[in-house]
Amino acid sequence: MHTDTERCVRAVRSKDARFDGWFYTAVLTTGIYCRPSCPVVPPKPENMTFLPSAAACQQAGFRACKRCRPDAAPGSPEWNRRADLTARAMRLIADGVVDREGVPGLAARLGYSTRQIERELLAELGAGPLALARAQRAQTARLLIETTALPMAEIAFAAGFASIRTFNDTVREVYALTPGELRARAPGPGTGRGAGGALTLRLPFRTPFTPDNVFGHLAATAVPGVEEWRDGAYRRTLRLPHGHGIAALTPAPGHIACRLTLTDLRDLPVAISRCRRLLDLDADPAAVDGQLRTDPVLAPLVDKAPGRRVPRTVDEAEFAVRAVLGQQVSTAAARTHAARLVTAHGDPVDDPEGGLTHLFPVPEALADVDPATLAMPRTRRATLTTLVRHLADGTLTLGVDSDWPATRARLLALPGFGPWTADVIALRALGDPDAFLPTDLGVRRAAQALGLPSTPAALTARADRWRPWRAYAVQYLWATDDHPINVLPV
Structure with missing residues (x-):
């Protein structure tokens, strides 16, 4: 998609949200990258270049737009449509395999050498597995910074960063703001972990979305003790890499309300990925x-x-x-x-x-x-x-x-x-x-x-x-x- 310049320009000019996550617009004059539906006035075509992933934009030195938040767009539908090496690698990266097992672990699961994995991902996404995992960590960190009142050290740990310094440097590089500045710009006060240690998030999706059959199916086939429908939400237990959790998912206008209770915050990215996959978001x-x-x-x-x-x-x-x-x-x-x-x-x-x-x-x-x-x-x-x-x-x-x-x-x-x-x-x-x-x-x-x-x-x-x-x-x-x-x- 990102190689079809004329099609990408048309999508940006029409602010077509259908293409969010398919490609990213990097603006050469500002050093910012955006999703196609960004509400700002589109730049001139000669000042735009198009890249296949947020990680590729970050690798090229662009920072995320503060208006459209391109890293929060729904994931590319390509990775759930295909069964080739790149798509399978992307599904594993979203499931946190690189953070837990490193690139050698990713390669071992796929049955290829680390060099082959790097080559395939670079060719299609403009970034290797470490950069893709880093972009995911940055988005998780931003989510926690803006929606909770958790201490920054706890957020860094939960997002998968090895140190506070790496966390601070990555957030500043990707968003051109410090973690403290990101929190100060958030639209409302963070709530921290609510009753029972729960985190409340919004899961975006591409419209249209008819939730009847997906939630109806999950509720009708729910296994007692593991799943339930309660107060308008589908709830279930999750077995996660570092412990267990409980997810409550509620259909809402324009998003899915997601309430997660986790025994270990390091499992947040994996829990989000699995909830998105469950609902085919x-x-x-x-x-x-x-x-x-x-x-x-x-x-x-x-x-x-x-x-x-x-x-x-x-x-x-x-x-x-x-x-x-x-x-x-x-x-x-x-x-x-x-x-x-x-x-x-x-x-x-x-x-x-x-x-x-x-x-x-x-x-x-x-x-x-x-x-x-x-x-x-x-x-x-x-x-x-x-x-x-x-x-x-x-x-x-x-x-x-x-x-x-x-x-x-x-x-x-x-x-x-x-x-x-x-x-x-x-x-x-x-x-x-x-x-x-x-x-x-x-x-x-x-x-x-x-x-x-x-x-x-x-x-x-x-x-x-x-x-x-x-x-x-x-x-x-x-x-x-x-x-x-x-x-x-x-």
Whole structure:
């Protein structure tokens, strides 16, 4: 995108927010970089250059605009649309892998050399993994400086900086303000950590955004003790690198209100990244809906409620277990099975503000479960125990860095895994935007009602015109049914 100068200039002149996060405008005369929708008068085209990431702008010596706050834009939808090396690396960086394991850890997870990772990221993003992670730390620091009254030393630690000096230097370099000056400019007084040590944040997204199906799905399938819908918010426990947390997510005009309670502030960037991924907030609804509208059958559904997102997950292994528990049973039965596992094998947590009691059990804890204690058919017991054994010993890995086609093939090779189970994991856990569920009963029923083919093979062939957004087409098809997953809870 950033190499198409004419298109970028048009986007800047029209202040088109759809392109926020796709590219950044660096102004040569001022040394400032902005998002395309910046409200200031656009500079002359000859004074603009376009870069693919905030990190690249910072590397080139530009500082962030104080008006449009370009580093706070929604993430580029490219990284959740693709499964190549760069996209998988970007998802891992957002999940904090570089801060925890360094560039060698990132390279090891991806199966490439550090030199190859550096080369690929520099070629596409204009910055290497360390610079990209640094830009993320700077944004986290700014978020905490402006929205809390936490001491600066605690903010530096939470944002992942190794020292106060590095924190001060980075903030000054990126924002042309000291941390104290940033806080003084904030629109309101910081609140610090509220009741129970909670932090309140805003998660931006690209419009349009129809929250009904994503929040309806999460609430309707919520596992008691791990998830709940309370006071207009979806709440759930989070297993994080340095401890655990609780997230409360509420749809609001123009943003998602996010309330995080963390046992260790170092987990803040990871918690934010996982909440964004859960709600699919970095999606590009203009591209998705534009493609789906080309089909006259889907066009009325898209026009009725544009901007539907795919409900995803904060823990890929957890969702895989839940997908097996949900094989050929009702939503209520799947919740009951999962709740039993949680009560027996999950780690307990305290939740003074609600009814959450446990973290979902890790595969290692479930690998020791006696299959005879599982109240389900023998074949599904075997499927579940096989899955958790492979997850526990590392022969099967599910994560933001998964190669979508290869992982789906490995899932299908496991006993008891048919197309529906593999595809729903690809759709919700792996994040494949083109995953499709032609064998799903709700999809087939919707297809039949709309006059589409209802057999899996014929429907798959008909759905070819929806590529590469078939996962979103599933959301529009599901929404035709009168089911709690399609209704925003009250």
